[in-house]
Amino acid sequence: MSVEALYVLGKTEPKYWEEAVEKFPSHPRSLEIARALLKDNPNQAKLMVSLAKYAFDTPGITSVLDKLVGLPAEQLKPEVWEAIALGYWGNRKYGQASTAYAKAPRTPHNVYRVARGLDLAEKKVKALRAYKEVVQNFPNANESANALIQIAKIGPAIEAVPYLDQVISQFPDRAGEAILLEAKILDSLKSSESASAARQSLLTKYGKTDAAAEYRWKLAQSKARGGNYKEALQIAKPIATQNPDSELARRASFWVGKWSNKLGRKQEAKAAFENVVAKYPQSYYAWRSAVMLGWDVGDFNSVRQRDPKVEWPAKRPSLPVGSAALQELYKMGQGKDAWKLWQAEFQNRVNPTVAEQFTDGLLRLSMGDHLQGIAKISSLEDRENPDEQAQYKALTQQIAYWQALYPTLYVEAIENWSQKHQLNPLLVISVIRQESRFEPKIRSTAGAVGLMQVMPETSKWVAENIGIKKYSLENPNDNVKLGTWYLDEIHDRYKNNSMLAIASYNAGSGNLSKWLQGKKVSDPDEFVEAIPFDETQGYVKNVFGNYWNYLRLYNPKISQQVAKYSEGQPTAFKN
CATH class of the missing domain: 1.25.40.10 (Tetratricopeptide repeat domain)
Structure with missing residues (x-):
């Protein structure tokens, strides 16, 4: 009997709900049943364990975990504690996560997470002790290198050098990072000669490390x-x-x-x-380089007026894994039904393969969870295992990967209001991707709302200027209408310099005025690199990096132009 059938029968006979949870513990219906049963009787350990294991990354899970950890210890096995720890960690409850990891299986990863959780929870003394336990119990594990570096960072400076020397001798792939940190600590100890020798060693012996590049x-x-x-x-x-x-x-x-x-x-x-x-080819600096090469891609002072030809994708990318039924539901656009089936099929959630994580991201996008969908796909580049890195690089050669990272959502409203305000639609969609990841109801801690993250007071001012009385910032069309008017206005304020307009959109005109005071923007690239707010500097680079990626993906001319140079351009663009 299917889980859906058991769900229907269970509305009148509770035993069928219990059977559904027993037979299909990871299915969304079973998790829904578990939550419903817990509302009636919150003291059901088995149901809470099921949610901890299969719904650790869902909203509201911490309230379940809080009840679960209060149960007698003998009721919870180590693998359950690992699931509890993962749920707390994902919700940034680092102190609770540390406590749970301490009761999970004693792997290098889990023992290190005990220490790191204490560190992030600002319990430095306990964290130091826990880091030392990692080194003592797992001396050859990669986690020990992490632990030794953290000991040097948070422990007394006078004691740091021997720990870093241990990293240098035992973990050569981390030596550069350790040497750079050691030089910084030696500077703080007024040992400038030793610090200089350390930096020279970094360049001569470990010149290929990221630390050497940083220096x-x-x-x-x-x-x-x-x-x-x-x-x-x-x-x-x-x-x-x-x-x-x-x-x-x-x-x-x-x-x-x-x-x-x-x-x-x-x-x-x-x-x-x-x-x-x-x-x-995917970087912000590729766009800046294309500008320097004289390509017709728009510069900071001309992007606003451009209206590039675009060819939006006709169909969504295919799923790399999943049953035939899942593939069919996805192709038919049945996002929610496909997602439910995927939840039943996706058993390897803690350590998914590259293909599984990409599939998970695509399905999240298909059901409207754009924030998490893009995050899942974007984080694939963080894979460190060589085999997984190879799989990731192969994936980046597929147009599907890039189209998923740079989706074409709400294009009708974007093109409509961009045209009315003489704005480049690819610049507008790039702002939306950066601001909200296409989540129409998202709200920032500062109170900004919707696709273009418009502040309520700003929307009120804009609405008065354009003569509208009724609008909702959670409505995509209204949000883009108000947001593009405001983007148009700040472009006019800065004489159509899109770099200044985008910086102002993030940091506000007051901060931008301070940065401009007494300065001429003779070299916009130097100005961007000198923006004193790291958030705003990153914001400007990300928005224009988005713009470049939308251009190279969806403008046929630029796609072909990039393909002539780059092996990193998706194979679909190569002749």
Whole structure:
């Protein structure tokens, strides 16, 4: 008998609900039943355990976990404590998570989470002791390297160096990070000579580490700020060759091009910009490089007026895993039904494969959970296992991956109101992706609402200006209507400079005025890098990075242009 049949029968005969939970514990109907039964009788350990194991990532789970941990210890097995810990951790209840991990199976991961949870809960003394237990009990595990570094960070500086030396000798893949931290600690101890020797060792022995890239980049920036572009170039160039997969590689490679231009080395600059497009086609710096190469992609002062031709995808991407029934429901657009079936099929939730996590993200998108859907797909790049990394890289060669990361939602309202306010629709959809991940009812802690995260007082002012009395910020059309009017207004305020308009949209005109005071924006790239609010600097880069990705994915001309240079452009765009 199916779970749906048991659900219907159970409305009159409770035994069928119990059978559903027993036979299909992970099915959404069974979880719904468990919650309903707990409302009538909250002291049912078996039902709470079922929710902890199969609904640890759902809203409101912490109230169930709080009741569960109050039960006698003998009623909860170690694997149940692990599920409880995971639920608390996902909800940032780090102190409770630490306590639960202490009762979970004693794996390096779980024991480290005990310590890390205490650390994040600001219980530093207990955290130090717990980190040392990780090193003592699992000396060769990767978690011990993490523990040793954390001990050096939160323990007394005078005692830190031996722990970092242990990382350097025992975990060579973490040596660069340890050396950079050691140099910083030696500086704080007034041992500048030893600190300098440590940094030199970082460059000579561990030059391919991310830590070496970080140090090189700081040195290069310092030289460039002093006008010494020649030395800045010499220092920054090795980042692209020795640290090609680091986050800094794309940034440094772009600035190699900019600094080469300042030195009159036009061919060298051109090669650097082409290298960024070729190796990092998805990045904000690929757009900046395309601008420097003279491509027709719009610059900070011309993006607003552009109306690029776009070809939105005709069908949704296919699911890489799942039953035939699941695939059919998904293709038919039955998002909620497909999601329910997936919940029954998806048993490997704690450690999903790359294909399973991508499927989970696609199904979340199909049922309207855009925030979590994009997050699940985006976090695939964090996989560290070499096999999983290879699977992830293969996935990025598929157009489906990128279309899922940059979905085309609410395009009718976006195109309509963008046209009315002479705004580039790809810039508007890029703001929406950054602000709300396409969640129409989302609210920020500051009170901003909806797709474009419009503040209620701003919406009131805009509504008065355009003469409307009735609107709802949770209504996508109303939100985009008000949001695009405001975006149009701040573009006018900053003479159609989209970089300044987007910075103002995030930080407010008051903060932007302070940053502009006494300055000329002669080089917009330098201005962006100098924005003092990390959040706003990241916001500007993310919005224009979104714009670039929408352009390279959905504008045929740019798609083909990028494909000529880049192996990272999806295969669908290659001739």
